[in-house]
Amino acid sequence: MQTLNVSLAERSYPIHIGCSLLANPELLLPYLKQKKAVVVTNSTVAPLYLDLLRSTLEKIGISAIPVVLPDGEQYKTWETLNLIFDALLGAHCERSTPLLALGGGVIGDMGGFAASCYQRGMPFIQVPTTLLSLVDSSVGGKTAINHPLGKNMIGAFYQPRLVLADISTLDTLPDRELKAGLAEVIKYGLIRDLEFFCWLEANIEKLLARDKEALAYAVHRSCTNKAEVVAADERETGERALLNLGHTFGHAIETGMGYGEWLHGEAVSAGTLIAAELSCRMGWLAAGDVLRIESLFLRAGLPVHGAPLGVERYLELMSHDKKVEDGRLRLVLLKRIGEAVLSDQAGDAMVRQSIEVRCTQTGSV
Numbered sequence: 001m002q003t004l005n006v007s008l009a010e011r012s013y014p015i016h017i018g019c020s021l022l023a024n025p026e027l028l029l030p031y032l033k034q035k036k037a038v039v040v041t042n043s044t045v046a047p048l049y050l051d052l053l054r055s056t057l058e059k060i061g062i063s064a065i066p067v068v069l070p071d072g073e074q075y076k077t078w079e080t081l082n083l084i085f086d087a088l089l090g091a092h093c094e095r096s097t098p099l100l101a102l103g104g105g106v107i108g109d110m111g112g113f114a115a116s117c118y119q120r121g122m123p124f125i126q127v128p129t130t131l132l133s134l135v136d137s138s139v140g141g142k143t144a145i146n147h148p149l150g151k152n153m154i155g156a157f158y159q160p161r162l163v164l165a166d167i168s169t170l171d172t173l174p175d176r177e178l179k180a181g182l183a184e185v186i187k188y189g190l191i192r193d194l195e196f197f198c199w200l201e202a203n204i205e206k207l208l209a210r211d212k213e214a215l216a217y218a219v220h221r222s223c224t225n226k227a228e229v230v231a232a233d234e235r236e237t238g239e240r241a242l243l244n245l246g247h248t249f250g251h252a253i254e255t256g257m258g259y260g261e262w263l264h265g266e267a268v269s270a271g272t273l274i275a276a277e278l279s280c281r282m283g284w285l286a287a288g289d290v291l292r293i294e295s296l297f298l299r300a301g302l303p304v305h306g307a308p309l310g311v312e313r314y315l316e317l318m319s320h321d322k323k324v325e326d327g328r329l330r331l332v333l334l335k336r337i338g339e340a341v342l343s344d345q346a347g348d349a350m351v352r353q354s355i356e357v358r359c360t361q362t363g364s365v
């Protein structure tokens with residue numbers, strides 16, 4: 001097992017990365033002071049890992065209160081959030097009762113948001129079980145639900161006390177979900193870690209083949225990058241916005257197509273290629289590097305063309321992006337592979353052209 005630290009003064013916390021961590025009560029013991037703990041999960045993950053986590057908790061004298069939600073991005077809503085609050089109240093949970101989120105990013109984002117609100121904040125632990133949640137969503141404290149007009153529009157920054165990143169859970173993850181997680185892994189290479197991007201070019205097939213050593217390395221390196229960015233800019237007043245590479249376009253695809261149609265990682269993949277296209281038109285990224293990026297996403301089995309929503313619809317959806325400031329769209333673009341910038345300098349025409357070029361061919365998943 002390896003441990004990283006997210007350094008945030010009194011809100012600092014460890015990320016434990018390794019195999020079979022869900023079976024290890026010692027890792028949870030320091031964070032659980034009560035006789036009960038809530039485990040928020042979903043109907044797919046519960047049959048796979050709830051009993052294991054429950055018996056680990058029992059070994060340290062803690063009884064689990066399971067809250068099993070319906071599975072899917074389309075359930076990342078107020079209604080589902082209320083199911084969590086109903087369960088917390090029904091079980092007489094207190095402000096100090098810990099809440100564990102066992103699942104992918106949807107469960108982590110909703111569980112974290114519920115923990116941030118219930119009695120104005122209860123202790124929260126992330127137990128990610130998808131590649132995407134291991135490398136990205138479990139770290140950094142962004143929690144949210146979706147709105148019909150935009151992704152993650154209602155939420156809070158709320159840091160977990162612990163991230164238990166058990167790589168063994170990836171054994172049961174469907175291939176499509178594994179590939180989607182790779183989009184966020186590649187993102188770190190693109191925005192700030194050229195050496196990691198090169199490593200991914202050399203090792204992407206190992207990751208697809210679920211080589212444990214390669215997966216552990218990719219999770220560790222991704223979390224190192226994310227922890228550094230979050231420690232420097234917890235609330236996204238600057239550098240953290242770079243973690244949004246491809247997301248302004250990607251979120252438009254997810255919302256425009258209907259939540260759950262495109263997986264988040266798939267939409268981020270296509271969105272990253274639109275951002276790369278635009279970065280090239282800005283005179284920053286070399287045309288050869290756009291092809292190099294496209295080639296890696298293709299090898300990862302990810303889409304490199306967006307959904308054909310039409311430029312106007314993209315722009316309308318993108319106007320709700322959280323990086324919009326004083327009505328002005330700000331986009332994460334690439335100066336080169338390994339260096340991203342947040343810019344409001346892309347002209348309307350170039351943005352339109354980049355969407356058109358990347359979203360008129362058959363962008364489908």
Ligand SMILES: NC(=O)c1ccc[n+]([C@@H]2O[C@H](COP(=O)([O-])OP(=O)(O)OC[C@H]3O[C@@H](n4cnc5c(N)ncnc54)[C@H](O)[C@@H]3O)[C@@H](O)[C@H]2O)c1
Pocket residue numbers: 042044045048071072073076103104105106107109129130131132133136137138139140141142143151152169170171172173174177180181264265
């Ligand atoms: N908070 C953040 O910083 C952040 C970062 C990135 C993404 N996100 C959010 O995360 C969500 C995407 O997360 P995701 O890709 O993990 O999707 P997800 O949570 O929907 O999980 C993907 C699917 O895999 C299933 N699953 C989970 N673990 C499994 C396992 N071990 N074995 C078999 N099946 C398993 C789930 O039930 C689901 O069907 C999006 O809502 C996105 O907005 C948040």
Ligand SMILES: O=C(O)C(=O)C[C@@H](O)[C@H](O)[C@H](O)COP(=O)(O)O
Pocket residue numbers: 136140142151152184236240241243244247322
């Ligand atoms: O942690 C961050 O910061 C990120 O931007 C990570 C993204 O991968 C993630 O999808 C995030 O939820 C998007 O943030 P949002 O603020 O655009 O909703």
Ligand SMILES: [Zn+2]
Pocket residue numbers: 136184247264268
């Ligand atoms: Zn993301």
